[in-house]
Amino acid sequence: MQESMRNYIMETPDQCQQNIMQAAELTQIITDEFCKQTYKRIQIVASGSSYNAAVTARYFMEKTLKLKVEVLTSFSTLNYETMFDAETFYIGLGQSGRSTNTNAAMRKIIDRGYSLIGLTGNVESEMKCNCTQICNWGVGIEKIGYVTKGYTTAVLFLMLFAVEAARKTNRLRSQEANSILKEMLSMTECMKKVIHQTESWYKANTAGLFTEMNRIQITGYGSNLGVAMEGALKIEETLARAATAYEMEEYLHGPCYETTPDRTVMIIDAPGSASSRAYQLYQKLFALTPKTYLITTRKCEGEHVLSLPYPVKEELSVFINIIPFQLIAALGREQGGNPYEDRFTVFGDAMSTKSPRKGNEVGL
Incomplete structure (x- = not known):
């Protein structure tokens, strides 16, 4: 299929449907990490469309997990945030795994001795060196930088994580969790x-x-x-x-x-x-x-x-x-x-917003 934004948009409902049907398996790495201890809040670090995805998923996550969810830009986290603690569950979000700001912000948290989960579309990217665990959020393939499929699947993954983590920590009964997943499947047909x-x-x-x-x-x-x-x-x-x-x-x-x-x-x-x-x-x-x-x-x-x-x-x-x-x-x-x-494109390269490609990219 020809690479185009429109084609990736057309692929998105089926990718979402597949991810919902495999929700427990897809989110296992992050839910297992979340269940290791009791957290008081979740903090997500991201930029661009990944930041927007986290803002979009935030209220659903709070409602489902009954925890405060904060979304911070990578730049602010790197240059201005000073308050970190062991009761916060940290997530770094970036589709390509090559964002220089996001990786540096994640490294800052790791260097202070706290665990952090990296969510990405390429688990072999540079991001894997800047997190405790790395997890593929189920983007599939998307090679155009103006991401559409990536944004939507990132929102979905964060919601699926909330459902499965709530199920494992008894914040949701299994029947309630299954009902939400059923609603999500119906939504993909819409x-x-x-x-x-x-x-x-x-x-x-x-x-x-x-x-x-x-x-x-x-x-x-x-x-x-x-x-x-x-x-x-x-x-x-x-x-x-x-x-x-x-x-x-x-x-x-x-x-x-x-x-x-x-x-x-x-x-x-x-x-x-x-x-x-x-x-x-x-x-x-x-x-x-x-x-x-x-x-x-x-x-x-x-x-x-x-x-x-x-x-x-x-x-x-x-x-x-x-x-x-x-x-x-x-x-x-x-x-x-x-x-x-x-x-x-030349301007973005000059500003070093992304780390150089390594040849192992499956998408961006």
Whole structure:
């Protein structure tokens, strides 16, 4: 199969389905490590899409494990964090295992005498030298740097870890854990439908949305704030358009004053207590810009609405709501994308964001 972002997006539901069916085996290394002692909190260190994935999975993990979960950037961990302790379960997250900042941050924690699990798509990468244990989160193959499959499978792995660790530590009864996994499997079937539905929506809105899209603001809430962050990152990376993610209510406390008629605003609406507020925002925002769009799991019609009314809970809606942003990036890139892409590759190499390739890479 030809390497393309779109093809990796198409592969993702089946990869997720496979990972869910093998949840206990896939997460065994990290769950066994977690069960060695009683922890008071979890701290995840990551950057880029891996950071966004951790933000997306955070609330599900907290709810399932009944533990506080903190997500820190690799740079801040390396340069500013000073408080480490043996009651924190440390996780380093990086798909290629080659992020210089993430590996250095992980090494800092290890050098202070604390255990740390590395999660990656390549267990033979440099990351294995900077952690206590290394674990493949089940990405499969993804060779394009604008990751889609990697983000989604990372979110899923962190959730599967939470379920299996909760099962092993009696925070969840086995029947409850199995019920969650069953819901996840149903969600993967919804993902396949959403891919095709979004492609049709994209084609219908190419002229009005995507060719005139210059400055984009994306709002989300709860776990879907991570989706908004990843959506903004993908648009920036692939289309060279300015995009910023905001928590929905925080958008109203300042950033909305930037919303002029030439701005595009995309609102993520998920099931839950904040849904009515998101829909209110969508209805009222046309007073500021005609380029207002709603991605929603409610049944709703409108030229600027992508309605994805599938029966998923709020914490699992992230797997559906990320797809439109991934496809905007993928299909937009196919139509021209970022004309300076090669220049930014050279820039990234000059800034040494990744360690050199060793020839053992299975993906990035």
